[in-house]
Amino acid sequence: MALKVSVVVGGKDVDSLTRCLDSVLTQTYSNLEIICVIKNQNEFNLPDFLQQEKRLRVIKSADTISEYNRIIKTAAGQFILFLDASCHLEANAIEKMMIAANVSGSDLIICEYGNLSAPCNIKEPHFPRENTPLPLQAQKDIFALIRQGLSNKLIRLNLIRKNNITLGGQNGYVGDVSFLFLCMCYANNILAITDYLLQCDNRVFLSCIERNYRADLVRELEDLYQQLKKRKLENFFKQYFGLFEGYLALMFLTSTRDKDQEDLSFIQKYISKDNFEHVFYQNRHGDYFFKAVSIIVPVYNSGKSLGRCLDSLCNQTLKDIEIICIDDGSQDDSLKILKEYEKKDERIIILHQDHQGQSIALNKGLEIAG
Numbered sequence: 001m002a003l004k005v006s007v008v009v010g011g012k013d014v015d016s017l018t019r020c021l022d023s024v025l026t027q028t029y030s031n032l033e034i035i036c037v038i039k040n041q042n043e044f045n046l047p048d049f050l051q052q053e054k055r056l057r058v059i060k061s062a063d064t065i066s067e068y069n070r071i072i073k074t075a076a077g078q079f080i081l082f083l084d085a086s087c088h089l090e091a092n093a094i095e096k097m098m099i100a101a102n103v104s105g106s107d108l109i110i111c112e113y114g115n116l117s118a119p120c121n122i123k124e125p126h127f128p129r130e131n132t133p134l135p136l137q138a139q140k141d142i143f144a145l146i147r148q149g150l151s152n153k154l155i156r157l158n159l160i161r162k163n164n165i166t167l168g169g170q171n172g173y174v175g176d177v178s179f180l181f182l183c184m185c186y187a188n189n190i191l192a193i194t195d196y197l198l199q200c201d202n203r204v205f206l207s208c209i210e211r212n213y214r215a216d217l218v219r220e221l222e223d224l225y226q227q228l229k230k231r232k233l234e235n236f237f238k239q240y241f242g243l244f245e246g247y248l249a250l251m252f253l254t255s256t257r258d259k260d261q262e263d264l265s266f267i268q269k270y271i272s273k274d275n276f277e278h279v280f281y282q283n284r285h286g287d288y289f290f291k292a293v294s295i296i297v298p299v300y301n302s303g304k305s306l307g308r309c310l311d312s313l314c315n316q317t318l319k320d321i322e323i324i325c326i327d328d329g330s331q332d333d334s335l336k337i338l339k340e341y342e343k344k345d346e347r348i349i350i351l352h353q354d355h356q357g358q359s360i361a362l363n364k365g366l367e368i369a370g
Contacts, residue, residue, distance in 0.1 A: 002031045003102075005094055006077030006157070010064055011085025012039040014046065016201075021050055023088035029095035033076045035059065037067050065168040072160055072167075080157050082150040086201040087113075093197035097154045106189035109154040113198035150176050152198045155183055162186075178224040185233055293321045296365035298358045300328040303337060310341045310348070323348045324365040329355030 007024050011017045017036065024034055034056045036046070050056060061067040072080070079101065081094065097109045159165075163186045167179050184190060228234045295313055299306060313323050325348060327335045335352065342348045351364055 002029070003079065003098065004031045004033055004077040005029065005098065005154070006033045006035065006071070006075035006080045007083060007094075008035050008037060008068065008071055008075075008080065009083045009085060010037045010039075010068070013085060016085040018047055018050065020083055020085045020088050021046070021056070023091075024083070025050075025053060025056070026091055027089065027094045028092045029098055032094070033057075035071055035075070037061060037064050037071070039064055069166045069168065072157070075157060078157060079154050080160070081154050084149075084151050084200070087151045087198055090197045090199075093195075094154070096193070096195055096197060100191055100193050101154065101156075104189055104191045106191035107156040107159045107187040108183055108190045110190070110192045111152050111154075111195050111197040112193075113152045113196065113200055150180065151200065153180070159183060159186055177220050178227060181224055182227065185228075293318065294365075294369035295321055295323045296362055296369065297323065297325045298328055298361035298365070299325055299330060299334050299338065300355065300358070300361075301330050301332045301334060303330075303332040303334045306334055306337050307341075310337075314341070314345050314347075321347060322369070324351065324369060325349065326351045326353065326361040326365050328353060328357065328361045 009017065009020050009024065011020070017038070021034070021036060024032065032055055034053070036056060036058045038058065038060045039062070045051075046058065051058075059067055068082070079098070081097075083089070093111065097111060100106070101109050160183065163182065165179060165182045165186070167176070225234065297309065297313075302309070310323070310325075313321070323345070325338050327338060327350065329352075335350075338348070338350050342350055349368070351368070353361065353364060
């Protein structure tokens with residue numbers, strides 16, 4: 001008999017929930033337990049055809065994260081799939097993921113996903129890796145897998161229960177980064193397939209990043225480190241912290257500058273000095289800021305136009321930039337102008353070389369670009 005899959009769908013918008021649940025109910029894989037968790041709304045009613053579905057159980061709760069953790073303890077399936085209401089599944093999504101799980105014996109199956117606005121072509125299955133845990137050379141893969149969230153991952157329930165992995169952090173956020181990282185630490189096999197089996201509303205995805213990953217991410221990483229320390233797995237965190245540089249970049253790109261320093265004190269505790277200075281720059285007051293873009297300006301006898309160029313760069317609406325100016329042995333007042341601007345704007349970095357040409361100057365700038 002086919003193994004049962006518990007599908008947990010969370011949301012608060014009736015239209016989104018209806019579309020998502022309809023994609024679950026029409027799966028070619030039928031041995032499903034479907035649990036819909038609705039954030040406490042007394043007047044909320046699903047359409048009649050959903051209420052008549054025997055496999056569907058509806059829970060209304062003001063504390064959806066606690067409800068998810070209760071479901072993890074009591075769900076009847078051997079595998080669990082968490083879906084956001086903004087997503088919907090291809091008709092054979094769970095069947096393909098379960099075939100992959102049975103063939104490989106994996107604890108965690110991950111599929112590709114796309115945006116609702118873009119058609120996704122279903123590809124033949126491909127099993128690129130089976131690692132316990134994934135080695136260091138797979139860091140980019142791990143970062144991508146964690147960044148995608150929970151909705152494209154089928155997880156063996158016994159893995160979660162046996163290792164007491166729960167959702168939620170101390171500040172009330174979902175805690176999916178911690179949850180997924182711990183699942184990956186304990187999984188015997190992790191299998192990523194190239195099938196596009198899930199589609200999500202990209203607008204909702206982006207708003208979640210904007211809302212959750214600015215301040216909460218640092219708190220979540222702190223929480224993750226403490227969890228790993230209790231489990232004597234903190235070396236995983238130190239090894240893989242480089243994974244989260246992309247998260248940190250996103251968070252600081254969308255944050256206001258006057259609120260960053262407290263978060264940076266945490267980041268500096270765990271990230272290597274080289275990696276830290278690769279992502280952030282320090283101004284003359286000793287404060288660190290995120291470097292989003294490096295601008296390289298080769299300069300040779302450009303005194304007449306240099307001021308206009310630097311004014312245009314210093315006045316950009318994106319403030320998180322570094323401006324690397326390479327004086328290529330100028331004979332006019334270019335170097336003097338550069339030094340005047342350097343005093344006014346700490347983002348300007350000046351390099352000097354004997355006249356060797358624009359290409360050499362550009363390469364010298366690239367060597368130090370953040």
